[in-house]
Amino acid sequence: MGFRQGAVLASCSFFLGVLFICFFVDYRILHQPLTDDIIEDGFQFYATFFNAPPAIKALLHGFIGVGILGLVAKLHAWSDSAVLFDGSSLAAYVFAVAVYLSVTIPSLRTIVTPAEVDARADRIEAMRVLAAGNTIMMVVLGAILVLQGGQEYARRLELKELASAEKAGKEKLSAPVDTSAKDKKE
Numbered sequence: 001m002g003f004r005q006g007a008v009l010a011s012c013s014f015f016l017g018v019l020f021i022c023f024f025v026d027y028r029i030l031h032q033p034l035t036d037d038i039i040e041d042g043f044q045f046y047a048t049f050f051n052a053p054p055a056i057k058a059l060l061h062g063f064i065g066v067g068i069l070g071l072v073a074k075l076h077a078w079s080d081s082a083v084l085f086d087g088s089s090l091a092a093y094v095f096a097v098a099v100y101l102s103v104t105i106p107s108l109r110t111i112v113t114p115a116e117v118d119a120r121a122d123r124i125e126a127m128r129v130l131a132a133g134n135t136i137m138m139v140v141l142g143a144i145l146v147l148q149g150g151q152e153y154a155r156r157l158e159l160k161e162l163a164s165a166e167k168a169g170k171e172k173l174s175a176p177v178d179t180s181a182k183d184k185k186e
Contacts, residue, residue: 007070013062019138026131050112085151089144096140103133
C-alpha cells in the first residue's frame with residue numbers, strides 16, 4: 001500500500017468514524033417513533049456539531065481534500081485497475097461530497113439557525129433528511145473501502161499469477177533437453 005492509497009483509506013475511515021458517531025442519533029431519528037426526547041437530543045447533538053470550533057471544520061474539510069487528491073493521484077496511473085477501481089471510487093467520493101454539500105450543510109443550518117419562516121416541524125424534517133443523508137454517505141464510503149480492498153486483492157492476485165508463470169517459465173528453460181529421442185529418429 002502506497003501513500004496515495006493510504007490517503008484514500010484514511011479519509012474514508014475518518015469520515016466513517018464521524019458518521020458512525022452521528023449514527024447513534026440518526027438511528028433513533030430514522031428507525032424509532034419520534035418522541036420529544038429524541039428530537040431534543042438530535043437538536044442538541046447537531047447544534048454541538050454545527051457550532052464546533054473552526055479548527056474542527058477545517059480538519060473535516062481538509063480530509064475531504066486529502067481523499068480527492070489521493071484518488072486523483074491514484075487515477076493518474078491510468079491502468080485498467082486504476083480506471084475501474086479508482087475511477088469508481090472517485091465517482092462515489094464525489095457523490096458523497098455532493099450529498100454533504102447539498103444535504104448536510106443546509107440541513108444543519110435549518111436545524112441550528114432556522115429562518116423566521118421555519119417552524120419546529122421544518123427543523124424536525126431537516127433532521128430526518130440529515131439522518132438519511134448521513135446513512136447514504138456511510139454506505140458510499142463503505143463501498144469505496146470495498147473497492148480499494150478489491151483493487152489491492154486484484155493486484156496481489158496478479159502478482160501471484162505473474163510469479164507462478166515466471167517460475168514455470170524458468171523451470172521449463174532450465175529443464176534438461178532429452179536429445180536421445182531426437183537422435184533415434186534421425
